[in-house]
Amino acid sequence: MGYGYLADRNRVPTATLTSSAAYQANAPLDNVKTLPLVAAAVTTTLGTAGGPVTITGAFPERYPCTYGGLFDTNLRQAARWRLELFSSAVTLDATTRLFDTRGADGADRAVIPSLTDWRDLRWGDPNLFRGDLPPEDFALYPTHVHCIVPVCRPAAFRWTLYGPAYEADNSEATGYSIGHMWLSDGVPLARHMDSEDVYTPTDEITRFPGGGVSVEPGTGYRSVTIQRAVAARGLRDALFDMARRVDWSRPVVWLPDVDSLGDCFRYGGLFQKREPHANRWIAPKLTAGAIHLEEITV
C-alpha cells in the first residue's frame, strides 16, 4: 500500500514539443498542452518496438518533477510506453539521463501491467495469461498513463510509445491520441477515514404515467473526497497553497495509491476541485480538512 498523490502546476505547456510522428492537421501535437481533452494530439501512424512514436519536450527552465502522465489516450493495455528525463535540453543520451522507466532488463512498461494474483484468475478469462484487466473493464475507464518519478529537475523529457491503440468503438485505431500531457511536482498524502470514491452517472430519467421509464444516457463522472483527519504543518500549507493556485478551474492529478496501477486506473485521473478548502484546527500545529475533486471528462 503506497501513498496517494496530488499534483498541480503542469509544466508541459511551457515546453517546446517535437515528435517523431506526423499528426492529423486538425489534431496537432501542441493540443497536448491544453484542455479540453477532446482537443487531442492524434498521430497518423502507430509506433512499433523498432520504430516507436517519441515526443520530446524541452523546458525553458528546470523545474522539480515527481510525476509524469498522459491523459485520455487511446492506448490498449498491452501497448508499451517509456518516460525518460534528461538534465540537458540539447544532449538527450545516457550521459544526461536522470530517469528512465526501463529497468535493468530494458523492458518498457505496459499501459496496464500484470495486476492480478494468478491464483485469482479463472480458466477461460480473457486476461488469463497477461493478468491485466479484463478488456471489458478496461473499456469502462479513460486510459491514462501515470509515472511517479524520483524527484529531479529535468531540462528535457521524452515519451516513447508503441503498440496497439483503439478507436471509440473498440476497433483498431491507426494513430495514437493523447488528450493531455503532464509533468510536474506534487504532494504525497494518504487518505483517512470517510474518504470517498464516487461515480455519478448523468443519465436522465423520465417516468411515464403507467410505469414506463426511459433513461437517456449521459456522460458519467467520478469524484473523490480526500479526508485528512490530521495534517501537520508542511502538508497543511502545501495543500492550502495548492487550493489558492488551482481554484475550481485548473486541473489537478489525483492518484489514490502510487504503488497500485490498478487503483490509479480505476480511481485516479484528471480532476478539478469543487469545494472550498478548509483547515480545521484540532490541536496546535495540527489540522483536519477535506479535498473534494470532480473528474474532467471533456
Next chain:
Amino acid sequence: MTAKARLIELDAYHLASGHVHRWYLSLGKYRSRATDTPAALPYLPLVGTPAAVSVALVALGEALGATRVEVGRIELSNALDWQGERRARVYDVTAGTWLTVTLPERPLNLLLTDYALAGWPVVDRVVEAGAALSTAAVVFRGVMEMPEPARGAITIPIRTREADFDDPVLRETYSAGDGADLEGRTKERHFGHGYAEPTYLGVIGGKHTYSVNGAHAIEDVAVFWDSGARLTKVTSGTPGASEWKVDPATGIITLGGTRPSAPMCEVKGDKTGGVWRRYAGELAQHLAVTHTGVLTLAEVDTASVATLDATPRTMGLWLAPGDGTTGRQALDGLLGSLARGYWLMGEDGKLSVGRLPAAAGAPAATYVKGRTTPGLQPRAAAGRGLPAKAVTLRFARIPTPAATLASSATEADAKLLKAAWRESPVSDPATAAAYKGARTVTIETALFARADADAEAAEFLADLKRVVGVYDLPVYDLAPGVTRRSVVAVDDDVAGFEGGRLVTVIGKTMRSTRATLTVRT
C-alpha cells in the same frame, strides 16, 4: 447505449477577410475519427444549451400550405479559459482551407468582435459518442440572428430558413422618368398564367403604353379588354385604333387607340431565362432561386418539384406595383392552392414542395405509450375539428372586377370580368347527413384553369371531409430521422390508437434532449 453529443456547426462571416468561417462546437465530448472527413476534428465543448426550435408545416389540422416558424435560442459557454492558448480548428468555406485560431481567454469573444453571425446558417446534429461523423443525424438547420452577449455566455437566437423568405417578392422600383405616380413604387410582376390589370406607363412614342411584368420577358398576353370589350391583337406593324401589340421581350403593351377606361389582360407571365413557368412547383422554385435568389439551385429538392408538377396545375401570381407580398406569403399562396400542399426547408437544407402524404406505408418510427412516449395529447384543430360537407374552391381571380361594361362585350367576357373569382363547388351529402354541424369551406387559390380547379376541389373535399385528429406527441428522444411529413406509428390507449395507428407528422419542436411531434391522423 452511450451518451450522445450535440454538434453545432455555425458559419460566420469573418469581417476582416470577408470569408465565411465554419466553427465546430459541441455539447458533450466528440472528436471525429481518423477515417472521417474532416479527420480527427475536435468539436470544442462550448455549447451550454442547444436551441429549442419549433417548426410546423400547416395550419393545424388543415393542409393550407402555410409554414409556421418559431425562434429558439442556443446558448454558448464563454467562460474564462484558465489555461489560454486554446486553439480552434476553423474551416474557411470561401477559400476551402483549414485555419487554426488561437482563442482568447474568453474563447468565443471572437464571434462577437470579429464575425457577423446574423443571417448565417447553423446546423445542429446529434451523434453517438465515438461514432463516425457520417452517422450524425440532423436535428435542425437554421439561421442565426444577432447574438446576445452576457458574461460567461453568448445566446444566439436561431430561426429556421423559412424566415429568409420574409422579404417582399417585388424588388425593382420605378424611377423618376416613369412619372410621378409610379416613381419609387415597386415594379409589377406576373408569374404563371392568370389575369392582370396592366400598369399604365403613360404615352410613349405617341401611344398609350402598359406594362405587365416590370419590363421583363413574358410568354405572351392573350387578351386585352377595355371595359369588357376585346381589343384586336396585332403582331406586326403599328397598332391602329382598337388594336394593341405586345412585346414579349419586355411585357410592354402598346395601344393604337384611345386610353381604355378599365384595362384588363389575360397574361402568360414571366419568362426569365426563356422558360415560362406556370405550375406550382416550378413557380415556387423560380421565386426561391431565380427570382429572389434566397436559395441556390443546389438548395432546392428538385425531385420534389418534379414529383409535384407531374400532375400539372397551372397557377397565376399577379403582383401589382407597390404590392408588399413576401416570398413566404407567395409560396403559402401557391402551395396552399393545392390540397394538402406544403413547402418547407427540410432537414437536408433544401426547399421541398409537395403534398402531405396520407398516413400510410411503412412508419419511420413507432412510439408506444409508457415506453417511448407519455402519450398523445389532443390539441385544438382548425375549424373546431369539424369535417367539411362542402368545399367551394375559388380560382382565376380578376384583380379589379369591371364596374361598367362596354356594350360590345360578349356575354362570356361580361360574366368573366364582372366577378372577382371563378368558383368550383363540390359537396358530400354523406358527411352533411352524418354531421349536422359540418362546415362549408371556401378556399381562394391561385389556380387558373377550371379543369385544375375542379380536380383540386375534389381533392380538398376528400381531405376536409375526414374527421382529423391533431395531437402533440412528446417523445423521449430527439426523433432523428422523423421529419415533418414523415409517417409514424403510435400505440396509445386513446380510442383508435390501441394496437398502433399511423399518423403524419406535421410539426416538430426540439428541446435539449427530447422532441415533441405534432401529428395528424
